[in-house]
Amino acid sequence: MTAPSARRLPAWLPALLLAASCGAAAAPYIPADGNQVVERLPSRADPVQRELRRLRTALAANPQDLGLATALAQRYIEQARIEGDPRYLGYAQAALAPWWNQAGPPDAVLVLRATLRQSTHQFAAALADLDLAVRRNSGNAQAWLTRATVEMVTGDLAAARASCMRLYSRAPALVVQTCLSSVGSVGGQAAASYRQLLDVRARHPLDAPGVGVWVATLLAEMAARSGDDAAAETHFRNALALGEPDSYLLGAYADFLLDHDRAPEVVRLLRDKTRVDALLLRYALALQATGSPDARGQTEALRARFHDAMLRGDTVHRREQARFELALRRDPAAAVRLAKANWQVQKEPADLRILAECALASGDPEAARLLHGWLRSSRIEDRRVAAIAARVRVPA
């Protein structure tokens, strides 16, 4: 029997997990030593935190100030990316509270709301916001760019390409080309996209924070997909040299190293970064590859994190979770279920890769059909996915 409250939940799974989770946490305790450090928090002395607090105090005094609210939301979104802590996305949403539930909020709010919505995989709602933004003002470059990215994540490559095209004369050349090359490199024009991006970066460099890392990371991933390992290594090293690397870059580089049997380097790279789930996953994979006895403990820690994330009904971790089930728990049946569910929502190269690996390991005919269907329709060129797909039997 289901309790009436449970019926209101979007899915039965969180309720089941929640009900079964009695005693999942260790027993509560009182630390013996009052000076014991029980948690690490962002330091108040940190300039970024001071700036955030200053904006927050100012907004609290005047919550209807649109400029202040969007500036703070934007800073929080940026901080979420840097620290990898999704709490900042909630803070960003709170800053936009006066406009959040409006059907037609101001343009700046629309784009930020779309960004926040896509981060929780509400892609349709995000696109609706962006459509409204470009209908109001077709010159809204930011809206077009965000739209292109959402369309790419969901696998609508034709629409993404069209959105990128709208950036011409509305955004700097490097931004336009990065948008187009991102789409082209997974849509049958890998070599040309790579060459053009390199070319535009050389001719129209853009001195904006983060853009250099972003372009270098994309180039590295493109080179890795095409099998040009030396170039990929160079681009990754470039990106890493441009400052404190963000968690996405670390994850992408770790994957590159794992693919080339360089697990010991991954262990060194990520040893202190395991607060981030996706990096803990790579760290555990590297430990396993090096035969470290610590692999089991890290796998268990990861299991607990996925469990807790599912309790709240989140499904944004399926890609990582599929990889966890396949490579660490060695449960291809569970992994392919997650990979297929993830594929319904996201269709980036990393999503295709895990779908392919799960299809091969599980022999699941639907996964095989999805894999081969996508390879045909998107014409994506990825050396490793192609090698796996060659071994996955196409179901009759």
Add this chain to the structure above:
Amino acid sequence: MMRAPQWLQLLRHAWLAVLLLACSPAWAHKPSDSYLTLDVRGARVDGQWDIALRDLDMAIGLDGDGNGELTWNEVRARHDAIAAYALARLALASGGAPCPLRVTGQLLDQHSDGAYAVLRLGADCGAAVSALDIDYRLLFDIDPQHKGLLQLRHGGQVSTAIFAPDAARQHLEVAGASSWRQFGDYVRHGVWHIWIGFDHILFLLSLLLPAVLVYRDRRWQGRSTFRAAAVDVLKIVTAFTLAHSITLTLATLGVVALPSRLVESAIAASVALAALNNVWPLFHGRRALVAFAFGLIHGFGFASVLLDLGLPKTALLLSLVGFNVGVELGQLAIVLLFLPLAFLARNTVLYRRGVLGVGSCLIVLVALAWLAERGLDVKLLA
């Protein structure tokens, strides 16, 4: 205030948005959650609320020196503020009346994404809770992506709910989620109670021990047939059952009430008398009658256990019947174990002198000790 032109600001957004979206972020962990467990027993609600220290720091500031290293002393110094903040954001009500919450203790716990403050909660709803209205508002103002994960335990069942800004108020049925499940729970309680209730077992055994014998010519003789012994047992058990069912029902429904000290003392006395009868025949031909008379007293004893368990208003009768069925099943198991063994051993010296004689004497002593304990409210036995 000077601000850049709108288009420039929008452009500045753009690169951020691209960065964020193109590189699907690798999240450190899940967004903010709190874990709330509520345990409903009758009118009482006990609970535990785990709230991330990181969230509390954002909301009310915990890190006294702001160095980013939160110590237990810094948390402890904010215990009152934590309790006040949390209690202002959680309200329980039952049947329209609020159940005032208190924080009864604060500890720490480690979850997969960091350290959490653990608040022990207590609430009294005044009357037995059949449904709980929960109003949850923690952190929604500063983090609308926060969720409250509730686990509600009641009568051996667990139901769950997730609180979010658009689902901040929820109504949860406590009883009646499954009548049969509940019935089963009370059957188990009944069985369990008769098995751990030594006074009831000893009373019954004292009456049953002579059932395989017959008192003739001023001495015990073995009964000739199993059937005769079984009929005697049946009479006694039926009388006992009938009697305690009557008082159990009346007391549970609140029709009659006796002081528990009197009831418990009378039960002890009944055990002593029943055992004494085996050594010094007082009422050997009328044991069924005695079983009925004292069974009435034992019924009050069962009722106090049932009332302590807390009875759901919506399924009062069902749980009452369930508990009674459980008591009878437990009793039946004892009888089924006892009767064949006693019948086989009825003609041995061990049974007549050892079990019936010495055993009954021991039971008398234990029962008298209980009587003294319960009547005088002292502690004699371990």
